[in-house]
Amino acid sequence: ETGVTQTPRHLVMGMTNKKSLKCEQHLGHNAMYWYKQSAKKPLELMFVYSLEERVENNSVPSRFSPECPNSSHLFLHLHTLQPEDSALYLCASSQVGTGLTGELFFGEGSRLTVL
Amino acid sequence: GNSVTQMEGPVTLSEEAFLTINCTYTATGYPSLFWYVQYPGEGLQLLLKATKADDKGSNKGFEATYRKETTSFHLEKGSVQVSDSAVYFCALSVRGYQKVTFGTGTKLQVIP
Numbered sequence: 001e002t003g004v005t006q007t008p009r010h011l012v013m014g015m016t017n018k019k020s021l022k023c024e025q026h027l028g029h030n031a032m033y034w035y036k037q038s039a040k041k042p043l044e045l046m047f048v049y050s051l052e053e054r055v056e057n058n059s060v061p062s063r064f065s066p067e068c069p070n071s072s073h074l075f076l077h078l079h080t081l082q083p084e085d086s087a088l089y090l091c092a093s094s095q096v097g098t099g100l101t102g103e104l105f106f107g108e109g110s111r112l113t114v115l
Numbered sequence: 116g117n118s119v120t121q122m123e124g125p126v127t128l129s130e131e132a133f134l135t136i137n138c139t140y141t142a143t144g145y146p147s148l149f150w151y152v153q154y155p156g157e158g159l160q161l162l163l164k165a166t167k168a169d170d171k172g173s174n175k176g177f178e179a180t181y182r183k184e185t186t187s188f189h190l191e192k193g194s195v196q197v198s199d200s201a202v203y204f205c206a207l208s209v210r211g212y213q214k215v216t217f218g219t220g221t222k223l224q225v226i227p
Contacts, residue, residue: 004158043159043204043217056214090158094215101147101166102208104215106158 002026006091006107013081014115021076021110023091030097032074033104034066035090043090049074050096081114088112117142121205121218128195128225136190136221138179138205146207148172148181148188153202153220162190162203195225 004025013019025032034046048056049068063085065077074091088111092104121138128134140146147166151159163172168183177192188205205218 006158042219045214048214092159101164102215103147103149103161103164104151104159106151106160108156108158 004091004093004105004107006089006110008110009108010111010113012113012115013078015081015083017081018077018079020078021089021091021112023074023076023107025072025074025091025093025105027093027095027105029093029095029105030071031094031102032068032071033092033094034074034076035092035106037088037090037109039087046076078112081112083114086112086114117146117207117209117214117216119205119207119216119218121203121221124202124220124222126221126223128223130197130225130227131194132225134190134192134195134199134223136203136205136223138188138190138218140186140188140205140207140216142186142207142209142216144209146209148179149206149208149215150177150179150188150190151204151206151217153204155201159204195223197225197227199223200225 031050036044047066067075088109090109091107096102149164150162152162153159163174165172165181171180179190202220202222204220208215
């Protein structure tokens with residue numbers, strides 16, 4: 001495996017279900033991200049982890065719960081979601097630090113549908 | 116704060132036409148600038164980047180020049196192909212910080 005891998009690629013869940021999205025990066029990067037991409041809306045940064053610590057949480061509802069157990073893995077735990085949470089969830093990684101440009105490497109995304 | 120403004124789409128072009136997608140930015144600090152591309156059903160991937168004024172990023176026939184005086188980073192390609200149909204995102208990051216700021220994306224459709 002190379003790059004950033006996300007599973008599952010597609011997920012359908014009811015509003016009372018609990019599920020998790022998984023992301024794994026094989027690039028040796030020190031930062032990982034969750035983005036939400038909804039139709040006709042800008043790309044929305046949800047969470048940032050740097051060196052396994054959460055450094056940004058952009059007012060995301062508590063029904064989304066991130067977890068970063070190590071620098072290569074990132075999870076997004078989902079519970080009691082709403083239909084408006086249906087979107088493409090993108091994971092990304094980057095190498096950040098003084099003098100680095102910090103470009104992002106994305107996974108292919110997890111398409112979530114909430115019924 | 117930082118922001119990126121890019122032209123609204125969709126942009127529809129015939130094959131072999133010239134492409135320009137405009138992008139302007141505001142930033143605190145000295146940003147690096149990027150163009151990302153998203154093909155249907157896929158995540159975003161880096162197309163090209165430039166890290167300082169007057170740098171030109173290029174890849175797959177696409178080019179963009181970092182213009183500090185006009186705070187712009189317009190994407191150009193001399194002859195588009197059907198396979199270039201995708202959504203293009205302009206973005207910036209300030210050195211050493213984790214956050215990348217994206218534009219809203221411009222959808223390009225190239226017809227044969």
